[in-house]
Amino acid sequence: MEINIQLKSLADKINQLKSKIETEESTKHAFVLPFIHVLGYDAFNPLEVVPEFTADLGLKKGEKVDYAIFQNGEPIIIVECKSWKEKLTIHNSQLFRYFHVTKTRFALLTNGIHYQFFTDLDAQNKMDEKPFLEFDITNLKENTINEITKFHKSNFNVDNIVSNASSLKYIKEIKKQINNELENPSNDFTKFFANKVYTGRLTEKVVDEFKDLVQKSLNQFISEKINDRLNAALTKETIKQQDEETVTIEDENKIITTEEELDGFRIVVAVLRRKIPISRIVHRDTQSYFGILLDDNNRKPLCRLHLNGSKKYISLFNDNKNETKLPISSIDDIYQFEKELLDTVDLYEAQVQV
Numbered sequence: 144m145e146i147n148i149q150l151k152s153l154a155d156k157i158n159q160l161k162s163k164i165e166t167e168e169s170t171k172h173a174f175v176l177p178f179i180h181v182l183g184y185d186a187f188n189p190l191e192v193v194p195e196f197t198a199d200l201g202l203k204k205g206e207k208v209d210y211a212i213f214q215n216g217e218p219i220i221i222v223e224c225k226s227w228k229e230k231l232t233i234h235n236s237q238l239f240r241y242f243h244v245t246k247t248r249f250a251l252l253t254n255g256i257h258y259q260f261f262t263d264l265d266a267q268n269k270m271d272e273k274p275f276l277e278f279d280i281t282n283l284k285e286n287t288i289n290e291i292t293k294f295h296k297s298n299f300n301v302d303n304i305v306s307n308a309s310s311l312k313y314i315k316e317i318k319k320q321i322n323n324e325l326e327n328p329s330n331d332f333t334k335f336f337a338n339k340v341y342t343g344r345l346t347e348k349v350v351d352e353f354k355d356l357v358q359k360s361l362n363q364f365i366s367e368k369i370n371d372r373l374n375a376a377l378t379k380e381t382i383k384q385q386d387e388e389t390v391t392i393e394d395e396n397k398i399i400t401t402e403e404e405l406d407g408f409r410i411v412v413a414v415l416r417r418k419i420p421i422s423r424i425v426h427r428d429t430q431s432y433f434g435i436l437l438d439d440n441n442r443k444p445l446c447r448l449h450l451n452g453s454k455k456y457i458s459l460f461n462d463n464k465n466e467t468k469l470p471i472s473s474i475d476d477i478y479q480f481e482k483e484l485l486d487t488v489d490l491y492e493a494q495v496q497v
Contacts, residue, residue, distance in 0.1 A: 146295060147288050149181045154281045157227075157256060164255075167226040171209060174255025175224050178280065183296030184212055196221065196241075208241050214299065218247045225254040233259070233272060242270035248301050249294075256280055260294075262308050275312040328357045336360075397430055404433040407448045407474040411435050414481050415445070418488050432458070443491050445484060450474070459483045462490050 157174055164173055176186045186192045196211035196218070210222040223238050225231060231252050233239070238250040238261065250261040250270055259274035278287045290311065293304050324332045330350055337345055337353040345353075408426045415424055425439040433450065437443040447458035449468070457477060458468045471477065 146181060146292050147285075150280065150283060150288060150291070153177050153181060154283070157281055161227055161256070164227060167224060167229075170227045170255045171224050174227060175210075175222070175253060178253075178255070178258075179210070179212065179222075182212075182291075182294050190216075193218075208237050211245075211247075214296075218245050219299065219301070220249045220251055220294070221245060221247050222251045222253065225252075227255045229254050231257055231259055233261075239270050243268050248305060262305055264305075264309050264312060271312075273312065273316075275308040275315070277315065325358070325361055328354045328361075333357050398428050400428045400433070401450065403450050403474060404428065404448060407433065407450060407477060408435060410474060410477045411446060411484065414478065414484050415488060418485055419492075437488065437491050445487055446480075448474075448477075460487055 153174075156177070160173055164170055179186055179192060184191045191213055193211045193213060194209065195207045196209075197207050208221045209224040211218040212220040212222065221238060221241050223236055231254055233252060236252060238252060242250055242261075242263070248262050252259045252261070252274075256279060258276075258278055258280060260276040261270050261274050263269055263271060264275065265271050276287075276290055278291075283291075290307075292298060293300075293307070323329075333350055333354045334345060336357050337350065341349065341353070343349065404426075412421055412424050419437070423438050424445070425436050427434045427436060427439075431449075433448040435445045435447070437445055442464075444460055444464070444466075446460070447466070449456040449458070455471050455473065456468050457471050457480060458466045459480060460466055469480075471479075
């Protein structure tokens with residue numbers, strides 16, 4: 144199962160169960176361990192996932208983190224869990240103390256719903272205070288799923304993740320700043336735009352007036368961009384549908400029903416009218432063959448005539464609807480297959496009765 148489907152399934156489970164989960168221990172078992180499983184690690188294999196992981200911390204003994212994920216005998220991720228009802232705070236976290244005494248480059252702080260991944264970008268072998276990857280598992284975006292996938296057992300590569308972590312960290316912080324400016328433009332942000340369009344002196348009163356203008360301009364710009372993208376997508380879909388309809392029309396225009404095919408149809412009608420009304424026998428011409436159907440139903444082919452090539456054929460159908468293509472010298476040879484045509488009608492009629 145693809146990881147995005149597994150994450151969606153886990154998110155649905157969390158939304159259904161969280162009201163019934165009361166403790167940190169229940170959070171671990173119901174939410175965190177399934178997430179570790181999604182990453183491809185076996186929580187019941189002590190060579191891959193070690194609960195209550197202990198490391199020597201100088202004079203301080205016996206402190207533990209909730210889990211350590213191992214690869215090739217070394218811890219690659221240490222995990223600290225909280226109850227899903229608790230907010231995550233990195234202060235006083237045991238992850239800080241464990242990080243520098245293990246060979247791991249990644250630490251995970253989670254309450255089973257919110258996840259924060261840390262590494263040592265600011266100082267080597269010292270865990271950063273800010274996570275480089277942070278998400279709510281019940282509200283995942285596609286780009287976040289792509290980052291989670293890098294921690295999967297089959298993809299895990301320390302150098303690749305660390306090299307990308309710096310970009311993720313700064314992108315996350317920049318997005319926060321953009322959001323802050325959209326909600327409440329700062330003086331510097333406002334002055335940047337005001338200087339471009341206002342020719343007078345930027346007094347405090349003018350800057351305050353421009354804050355509202357800048358905020359409205361940004362919101363309108365974003366809305367217009369979204370609408371443009373939606374309209375472009377709708378236009379593209381409309382053009383695609385029109386192209387498909389045009390191709391269909393062009394294909395239909397290429398079909399020319401010949402007088403010989405109509406004569407062949409009349410012969411089939413003459414054979415079958417003794418058993419069924421003429422109104423039930425219908426022809427449909429295609430580029431490949433001239434089809435004759437019972438009740439205008441594609442699932443009830445009576446026969447097919449192939450008359451446009453250098454050699455002529457008639458296709459007949461057995462009780463399994465398998466097609467047999469037989470050569471004919473002219474449409475008059477259709478009379479030779481009277482029994483087969485009548486048997487085909489009997490077959491369809493018997494199916495209706497059953």
